Amino acid sequence: xxxxxxxxxxxxxxxxxxxxxxxxxxxxxxxxxxxxxxxxxxxxxxxxxxxxxxxxxxxxxxxxxxxxxxxxxxxxxxxxxxxxxxxxxxxxxxxxxxxxxxxxxxxxxxxxxxxxxxxxxxxxxxxxxxxxxxxxxxxxxxxxxxxxxxxxxxxxxxxxxxxxxxxxxxxxxxxxxxxxxxxxxxxxxxxxxxxxxxxxxxxxxxxxxxxxxxxxxxxxxxxxxxxxxxxxxxxxxxxxxxxxxxxxxxxxxxxxxxxxxxxxxxxxxxxxxxx
Amino acid sequence: xxxxxxxxxxxxxxxxxxxxxxxxxxxxxxxxxxxxxxxxxxxxxxxxxxxxxxxxxxxxxxxxxxxxxxxxxxxxxxxxxxxxxxxxxxxxxxxxxxxxxxxxxxxxxxxxxxxxxxxxxxxxxxxxxxxxxxxxxxxxxxxxxxxxxxxxxxxxxxxxxxxxxxxxxxxxxxxxxxxxxxxxxxxxxxxxxxxxxxxxxxxxxxxxxxxxxxxxxxxxxxxxxxxxxxxxxxxxxxxxxxxxxxxxxxxxxxxxxxxxxxxxxxxxxxxxxxxxxxxxxxxxxxxxxxxxxxxxxxxxxxxxxxxxxxxxxxxxxxxxxxxxxxxxxxxxxxxxxxxxxxxxxxxxxxxxxxxxxxxxxxxxxxxxxxxxxxxxxxxxxxxxxxxxxxxxxxxxxxxxxxxxxxxxxxxxxxxxxxxxxxxxxxxxxxxxxxxxxxxxxxxxxxxxxxxxxxxxxxxxxxxxxxxxxxxxxxxxxxxxxxxxxxxxxxxxxxxxxxxxxxxxxxxxxxxxxxxxxxxxxxxxxxxxxxxxxxxxxxxxxxxxxxxxxxxxxxxxxxxxxxxxxxxxxxxxxxxxxxxxxxxxxxxxxxxxxxxxxxxxxxxxxxxxxxxxxxxxxxxxxxxxxxxxxxxxxxxxxx
Numbered sequence: 001x002x003x004x005x006x007x008x009x010x011x012x013x014x015x016x017x018x019x020x021x022x023x024x025x026x027x028x029x030x031x032x033x034x035x036x037x038x039x040x041x042x043x044x045x046x047x048x049x050x051x052x053x054x055x056x057x058x059x060x061x062x063x064x065x066x067x068x069x070x071x072x073x074x075x076x077x078x079x080x081x082x083x084x085x086x087x088x089x090x091x092x093x094x095x096x097x098x099x100x101x102x103x104x105x106x107x108x109x110x111x112x113x114x115x116x117x118x119x120x121x122x123x124x125x126x127x128x129x130x131x132x133x134x135x136x137x138x139x140x141x142x143x144x145x146x147x148x149x150x151x152x153x154x155x156x157x158x159x160x161x162x163x164x165x166x167x168x169x170x171x172x173x174x175x176x177x178x179x180x181x182x183x184x185x186x187x188x189x190x191x192x193x194x195x196x197x198x199x200x201x202x203x204x205x206x207x208x209x210x211x212x213x214x215x216x217x218x219x220x221x222x223x224x225x226x227x228x229x230x231x232x233x234x235x236x237x238x239x240x241x242x243x244x245x246x247x248x249x250x251x252x253x254x255x256x257x258x259x260x261x262x263x264x265x266x267x268x269x270x271x272x273x274x275x
Numbered sequence: 276x277x278x279x280x281x282x283x284x285x286x287x288x289x290x291x292x293x294x295x296x297x298x299x300x301x302x303x304x305x306x307x308x309x310x311x312x313x314x315x316x317x318x319x320x321x322x323x324x325x326x327x328x329x330x331x332x333x334x335x336x337x338x339x340x341x342x343x344x345x346x347x348x349x350x351x352x353x354x355x356x357x358x359x360x361x362x363x364x365x366x367x368x369x370x371x372x373x374x375x376x377x378x379x380x381x382x383x384x385x386x387x388x389x390x391x392x393x394x395x396x397x398x399x400x401x402x403x404x405x406x407x408x409x410x411x412x413x414x415x416x417x418x419x420x421x422x423x424x425x426x427x428x429x430x431x432x433x434x435x436x437x438x439x440x441x442x443x444x445x446x447x448x449x450x451x452x453x454x455x456x457x458x459x460x461x462x463x464x465x466x467x468x469x470x471x472x473x474x475x476x477x478x479x480x481x482x483x484x485x486x487x488x489x490x491x492x493x494x495x496x497x498x499x500x501x502x503x504x505x506x507x508x509x510x511x512x513x514x515x516x517x518x519x520x521x522x523x524x525x526x527x528x529x530x531x532x533x534x535x536x537x538x539x540x541x542x543x544x545x546x547x548x549x550x551x552x553x554x555x556x557x558x559x560x561x562x563x564x565x566x567x568x569x570x571x572x573x574x575x576x577x578x579x580x581x582x583x584x585x586x587x588x589x590x591x592x593x594x595x596x597x598x599x600x601x602x603x604x605x606x607x608x609x610x611x612x613x614x615x616x617x618x619x620x621x622x623x624x625x626x627x628x629x630x631x632x633x634x635x636x637x638x639x640x641x642x643x644x645x646x647x648x649x650x651x652x653x654x655x656x657x658x659x660x661x662x663x664x665x666x667x668x669x670x671x672x673x674x675x676x677x678x679x680x681x682x683x684x685x686x687x688x689x690x691x692x693x694x695x696x697x698x699x700x701x702x703x704x705x706x707x708x709x710x711x712x713x714x715x716x717x718x719x720x721x722x723x724x725x726x727x728x729x730x731x732x733x734x735x736x737x738x739x740x741x742x743x744x745x746x747x748x749x750x751x752x753x754x755x756x757x758x759x760x761x762x763x764x765x766x767x768x769x770x771x772x773x774x775x776x777x778x779x780x781x782x783x784x785x786x787x788x789x790x791x792x793x794x795x796x797x798x799x800x801x802x803x804x805x806x807x808x809x810x811x812x813x814x815x816x817x818x819x820x821x822x823x824x825x826x827x828x829x830x831x832x833x834x835x836x837x838x839x840x841x842x843x844x845x846x847x848x849x850x851x852x853x854x855x856x857x858x859x860x861x862x863x864x865x866x867x868x869x870x871x872x873x874x875x876x877x878x879x880x881x882x883x884x885x886x887x888x889x890x891x892x893x894x895x896x897x898x899x900x901x902x903x904x905x906x907x908x909x910x911x912x913x
Binding site for chain 1: 363364379382384385386560561562784785789
């Protein structure tokens with residue numbers, strides 16, 4: 001074989017293999033990795049980060065006619081009693097709770113007020129710029145705070161480790177790229193930008209501490225809320241119109257209601273979940 | 276059409292355009308011959324001489340320099356890991372070289388630690404030691420030691436390097452893959468490796484290149500050793516190094532194809548949706564995996580270890596060969612038990628194919644299979660002990676020259692001894708239950724390959740450097756290199772046995788600080804081990820300068836004039852029968868004929884202190900036994 005032939009053969013082999021690698025990229029999109037659009041900047045610092053009020057949608061340009069949607073989410077019947085979390089696998093986690101922490105699958109008040117229900121407008125059109133204020137998830141006492149939250153497309157999502165133990169942040173979105181990274185040092189913050197809307201919340205979990213889970217939605221608009229401990233939620237600055245409102249709960253699925261709001265109107269809307 | 280006239284060139288009639296072509300060709304050839312005269316041999320263009328060379332010596336040097344650089348890189352990755360293990364979670368500015376996604380603010384992330392671990396193993400074994408031991412030493416020395424003008428297939432030889440080099444580049448490039456490079460360990464066990472990020476795909480493709488390279492090399496070695504031996508060089512006259520390379524080549528030839536097949540199957544699992552290694556109903560992070568299923572992760576382990584155990588002997592046999600040469604030369608006496616060493620090596624080669632599953636005692640193979648493999652494992656330790664004992668006994672009564680190559684070769688013996696003996700408890704199924712996947716295993720195999728094989732490689736570099744360059748490496752700095760390396764390397768690996776016995780698992784990102792049972796010993800030993808690792812890195816600085824200073828000086832034509840062709844007074848052909856460095860083309864002016872065994876040092880009754888292999892055997896002086904004196908004198912005169 002002449003030298004030229006050999007070199008061209010090697011080149012051809014390299015080319016074929018590099019194409020194979022390219023295919024691998026598509027096939028492994030579901031894998032734990034980060035795509036190019038997603039930027040990650042993580043800093044190890046115990047300095048306080050900017051906090052954003054949990055579940056408070058970003059301020060969009062408010063029209064003078066803006067309406068407000070408020071409501072209450074209730075659980076019908078006796079809410080299931082949440083068990084204590086067995087944290088003895090990690091002595092640090094256990095030491096952070098004087099009384100054992102309980103599961104957060106169903107957080108209901110004495111009157112059946114259901115917390116952690118994600119309520120959002122399903123079908124609103126328009127261009128809503130994402131705020132630059134980050135949404136923060138804090139890992140503290142080996143639990144996520146808040147348990148359910150949402151971020152707007154392109155809005156920074158900060159995940160912070162306030163524990164002096166290793167957590168790994170394993171996010172399992174469907175439309176966005178999954179990521180899975182460790183935070184070994186207290187005070188570490190990972191900043192993520194999720195660039196595709198994903199209105200049904202996806203799970204974020206810690207593989208080190210199997211009980212830790214949190215839910216996060218990626219919204220194309222700011223009209224969403226998470227029900228508080230007293231079961232209430234508020235969606236404000238809503239342009240007048242007819243909408244489908246969705247209430248999503250991690251265990252009991254989701255419900256929809258139609259609602260029409262007029263200019264400057266304040267409307268109440270209640271949801272009831274059954275066990 | 277116009278009439279074409281012909282012109283006469285010599286006795287030939289040609290058309291003018293043909294004559295013009297012939298003239299151009301003649302001018303080119305004349306120019307070529309002029310350049311050839313200037314270079315003292317065949318003239319080759321620069322790219323053929325230095326890049327796509329087919330000369331086994333240059334390919335050996337290419338392999339050697341590339342492999343040494345990869346070894347340094349693999350070692351640097353380990354330094355980063357040791358910083359993390361010694362002082363978990365602390366920020367180090369050097370760590371920032373890994374980038375913000377791997378070490379934000381200089382704190383190494385766990386997944387980056389996994390990447391470093393996987394790539395440290397891969398680089399050290401597949402890009403460092405094997406190419407250095409086989410590609411560099413084998414390529415450079417085997418044809419010279421057997422009196423051959425080159426390898427049997429020079430172009431195949433070149434192809435071997437040019438599969439290795441892109442394979443290495445691909446491995447390096449995988450650090451830039453989305454999600455980082457491979458992070459499933461150098462063993463790449465599925466299902467984790469199949470569901471890992473894209474770097475694993477790059478790793479697999481890189482492996483296919485590297486394995487192909489080894490296969491091309493091994494075929495070439497086998498044919499060369501059998502076919503191109505000098506006249507008179509029977510198998511039992513081979514230097515032991517040639518035997519070691521011969522057996523190694525068979526191991527590479529027969530053990531690598533299963534891994535190549537396995538790598539392609541895993542690649543298909545990752546990119547083509549097959550399930551060779553993925554079982555049905557696999558749930559990852561609480562989610563069922565959408566795959567066809569029906570595969571078997573253990574199949575990979577079998578295929579992998581069917582390669583990787585012979586691979587251990589690929590790592591160690593050339594090292595033993597190098598040490599044997601240096602010990603014979605520097606004790607100035609033949610190897611003790613040469614024949615038993617040769618047969619032990621061949622037996623070891625055969626046995627290495629039936630011990631692989633001792634890496635898998637904890638996979639639930641069953642006691643019958645475990646009993647079989649632990650028996651074969653115990654048996655394979657016998658030839659290793661024969662070789663090591665022979666080398667030890669070879670020292671007995673020798674007038675040992677303690678030069679740098681000999682220091683490294685001598686250190687190899689106890690270090691490999693520790694590495695080998697600590698392997699026995701791992702080869703027994705009962706004790707392996709406690710020790711499996713602990714730091715004890717890391718200590719064991721590092722004693723075999725780091726102060727074992729790598730020390731032998733250093734010995735070989737110091738010993739054969741004058742052969743390749745005509746210059747000797749500096750002895751003082753060589754000894755500085757040796758002593759600091761020797762102390763530090765033991766400081767790193769010896770505590771690992773204690774850690775492993777205490778139950779500290781390998782691959783822990785923080786060295787065990789999160790585990791109550793491991794915390795105490797980890798905090799007591801890890802910082803010390805990491806300091807030793809930094810010391811070991813520092814010890815390489817004199818070597819790097821020594822190596823490159825002398826290599827560059829030699830390349831600039833500054834030879835050590837007083838050195839001569841055979842500075843160590845060696846008997847084997849590579850020293851005795853050719854110049855240092857050997858002739859660019861063909862190695863020998865006249866192909867040598869061999870008359871003697873490889874180690875005729877201090878032969879009783881001979882005046883010469885050493886007798887090269889190609890020295891003809893003279894008729895013994897007749898003493899007239901049974902003959903009348905007159906007849907004896909007549910025979911002598913005839």
